[in-house]
Amino acid sequence: MVRTEWSIQDIARSAGTTSRTLRHYDAVGLLPPTRIGSNGYRYYDEDSLVRLQRILLLRELGLGLPAIAEVLDGQRDGVAALETHLALLERERQRIGRQIESVRTTLQKLKGGEQLMAEEMFDGFDHTQFEEEVTQRWGADAYRKGDQWWRSLSEDEKKAHQQEQVDIGFAFGAARDAGHDARSAETQAVTARLHEWLKPTGMEISKGYFAGLGQMYVDDPRYGSYDEKHGPGTAEYIRDAMKIYAERNLTD
Numbered sequence: 001m002v003r004t005e006w007s008i009q010d011i012a013r014s015a016g017t018t019s020r021t022l023r024h025y026d027a028v029g030l031l032p033p034t035r036i037g038s039n040g041y042r043y044y045d046e047d048s049l050v051r052l053q054r055i056l057l058l059r060e061l062g063l064g065l066p067a068i069a070e071v072l073d074g075q076r077d078g079v080a081a082l083e084t085h086l087a088l089l090e091r092e093r094q095r096i097g098r099q100i101e102s103v104r105t106t107l108q109k110l111k112g113g114e115q116l117m118a119e120e121m122f123d124g125f126d127h128t129q130f131e132e133e134v135t136q137r138w139g140a141d142a143y144r145k146g147d148q149w150w151r152s153l154s155e156d157e158k159k160a161h162q163q164e165q166v167d168i169g170f171a172f173g174a175a176r177d178a179g180h181d182a183r184s185a186e187t188q189a190v191t192a193r194l195h196e197w198l199k200p201t202g203m204e205i206s207k208g209y210f211a212g213l214g215q216m217y218v219d220d221p222r223y224g225s226y227d228e229k230h231g232p233g234t235a236e237y238i239r240d241a242m243k244i245y246a247e248r249n250l251t252d
Helices: 008-015 019-027 046-060 065-074 078-112 127-138 140-152 155-177 185-201 207-219 225-230 234-249
Strands: 042-044
Touching (some): 042 046, 155 234, 185 234
């Protein structure tokens, strides 16, 4: 049976990327070519196309190349991997659907001269309401740094930061729906996103802090929405993933 191959230019054009990007994926070990011809050109077969699709999907989910490499190495079954990606994409479609409904509601109210409700348009996040709690848990300096960082952001940056938190929650739900346990490469990649999401706030993210924050997903009723949105047990799932991540990657 003759295997179909594509040149690097063909693949780049079809995938909407560049030959330079594909060569970089080769250099970091993510996507080596199937073979290199006598003319020095790179060629890719069907397996390479499936792998590239997985890479691009994970990039769309916001994962960095090291995290993508960990996911790909941890799940070599192409069919199972695509099922995981499909679950993630379904979650993303649901999220976009809610955004569409939110914008539609805003338009309807604007056209009808009705009063806009902030809770219908945004998450209603007000970081100042947590000043006392943050100070008690982690000290006045922690709140001061977080407050300064938050106030330094533009409105678009604030919304993007809030949206990333929502996206991470859905990524946890999708990983759980796909059958990945808290120790899996897929779930730990999402946990790494959560860790990165916390970094800009100025908080010192120690092992104890990150694991303690994970416990709040279970203990604090304000985090109950994770179970409502993603199914019973999601809060415990996130807590376990954060504890495992802290033990593997962080220090006190």
